[in-house]
Amino acid sequence: MGFSKDFVWGCATASYQVEGGYLDDGKGLNVWDICSHVPGFVRDGNNGDVTCDQYHKFKEDVKLMKEIGLKSYRFSVNWARVLPTGDVKDGINEAGLQYYSDLVDELLANGIEPYLTVFHWDYPNELFKRGGWLNPESPKWFENYTKVLVDRLSDRVTHWMTLNEPQCFVNLGHDTGVHAPGLKLPMVYLMEIYRNVLLAHGHACITIRKYTKKPCEIGFAPVAGVDIPYTDSKEDIEAAKFSMFAIDSPDMLWKNSIWMDPIVLGKFPEGAKEYAGECWPNFTDEDLKIIHQPLDFFGMNSYQGNTVKHREDGKPGFEVLKREDGYDHTAIRWPITPKILYWGPVLFYERYKLPILVTENGMSNYDLVSEDGCVHDPQRIEFLKRYLREFKKASDVVPLKGYTQWSFMDNFEWAEGYNERFGIVYTDYVTGNRILKDSAKFYAEVIKTNGENL
Numbered sequence: 283m284g285f286s287k288d289f290v291w292g293c294a295t296a297s298y299q300v301e302g303g304y305l306d307d308g309k310g311l312n313v314w315d316i317c318s319h320v321p322g323f324v325r326d327g328n329n330g331d332v333t334c335d336q337y338h339k340f341k342e343d344v345k346l347m348k349e350i351g352l353k354s355y356r357f358s359v360n361w362a363r364v365l366p367t368g369d370v371k372d373g374i375n376e377a378g379l380q381y382y383s384d385l386v387d388e389l390l391a392n393g394i395e396p397y398l399t400v401f402h403w404d405y406p407n408e409l410f411k412r413g414g415w416l417n418p419e420s421p422k423w424f425e426n427y428t429k430v431l432v433d434r435l436s437d438r439v440t441h442w443m444t445l446n447e448p449q450c451f452v453n454l455g456h457d458t459g460v461h462a463p464g465l466k467l468p469m470v471y472l473m474e475i476y477r478n479v480l481l482a483h484g485h486a487c488i489t490i491r492k493y494t495k496k497p498c499e500i501g502f503a504p505v506a507g508v509d510i511p512y513t514d515s516k517e518d519i520e521a522a523k524f525s526m527f528a529i530d531s532p533d534m535l536w537k538n539s540i541w542m543d544p545i546v547l548g549k550f551p552e553g554a555k556e557y558a559g560e561c562w563p564n565f566t567d568e569d570l571k572i573i574h575q576p577l578d579f580f581g582m583n584s585y586q587g588n589t590v591k592h593r594e595d596g597k598p599g600f601e602v603l604k605r606e607d608g609y610d611h612t613a614i615r616w617p618i619t620p621k622i623l624y625w626g627p628v629l630f631y632e633r634y635k636l637p638i639l640v641t642e643n644g645m646s647n648y649d650l651v652s653e654d655g656c657v658h659d660p661q662r663i664e665f666l667k668r669y670l671r672e673f674k675k676a677s678d679v680v681p682l683k684g685y686t687q688w689s690f691m692d693n694f695e696w697a698e699g700y701n702e703r704f705g706i707v708y709t710d711y712v713t714g715n716r717i718l719k720d721s722a723k724f725y726a727e728v729i730k731t732n733g734e735n736l
């Protein structure tokens with residue numbers, strides 16, 4: 283069948299990773315501004331103070347997006363750029379809001395649809411000092427912030443994602459502490475955060491629907507962990523589902539179902555409450571109603587997966603297959619597993635019945651500028667081909683909305699700093715120059731032919 287006529291080909295970035303301008307025009311600080319200045323927090327002492335400087339160069343970037351033929355650009359808003367303390371009561375930073383308004387105008391003028399993520403990890407520092415996601419007021423803070431964006435941008439922005447990868451900012455930021463704000467909290471507090479984040483998502487959805495000036499679509503962009511069944515047998519498919527959705531230990535905050543079931547199905551997955559024990563937060567029925575808001579698409583941030591098979595003893599569960607020796611992998615050493623773009627859509631659609639939008643997928647590569655001034659990245663072309671062919675197969679069985687490649691350009695890769703290049707556009711961090719990589723030209727062909735060339 284192939285991709286539908288209205289299939290949306292895009293690229294993604296996130297505010298802290300590309301914007302820079304960290305003290306510009308009245309912006310407040312966020313937890314990444316703070317933590318990346320702590321020696322040892324980020325590899326090689328890198329930080330996002332300048333990064334790609336998209337804050338000043340967005341027009342140049344949109345021009346490149348147009349050259350590639352992108353239909354959408356997924357970006358996020360830096361909360362403290364718009365509300366310097368994070369709290370609307372302390373006032374709006376008009377210049378910061380104007381930046382996003384200008385970016386949206388520029389995109390639309392070039393025929394590119396803005397896909398706005400309200401929060402992609404850059405939490406305002408002043409709110410963090412008031413307890414951050416632990417504060418029971420935090421869903422309200424998020425709701426008020428969302429309202430500011432909706433009031434100002436929803437006359438033009440019609441695609442919204444509330445949160446990016448709660449699994450990461452909750453676990454990496456508050457459990458292992460390798461991401462900002464760098465905390466290592468016991469489970470009881472993590473579960474409080476879990477509750478507040480879910481409520482923040484729900485309130486944001488309600489706010490967007492209530493105040494939007496145009497009909498719009500809402501989703502969110504979780505880590506969508508996919509496992510690949512070893513064979514097409516019923517037993518192996520069940521094993522993959524078990525691995526993706528079953529709660530079988532207290533260590534549950536990375537599981538798909540712990541986030542998506544309450545949001546999409548309006549209930550918690552079986553076993554969650556039991557395994558959390560005393561740490562289970564005090565969810566009320568009213569909470570669950572707020573969290574369970576209608577969504578228009580299922581956002582998948584997916585890069586890699588395991589292959590699993592059923593247990594030989596016939597008990598529920600799964601076995602993870604050992605990877606073959608010398609398996610294909612990316613520069614960040616993630617395995618190349620194209621089949622996640624077939625099985626992910628199939629298994630998520632079966633459980634959640636929402637059309638699929640890949641909100642992130644891509645690879646880090648050892649890219650360099652050759653003597654001819656070009657960036658040749660055949661590995662990334664191969665990656666895109668392999669993954670997109672699987673995704674195309676999924677289009678026969680599941681409604682697909684679009685594909686958003688991560689990332690439009692090389693950028694600040696969190697704790698890995700500038701060591702990982704995920705872009706289809708090369709960023710020279712010394713000169714600030716951008717170069718379209720070969721993969722950008724390949725992606726342009728994919729877009730032009732709507733995937734017929736795959």
Ligand code: GCO
Nearest residue numbers: 296446447450583642688695
């Ligand atoms: C994530 C984030 C992105 C990353 C990308 C590559 O998925 O972790 O959304 O900000 O940069 O995924 O790791």
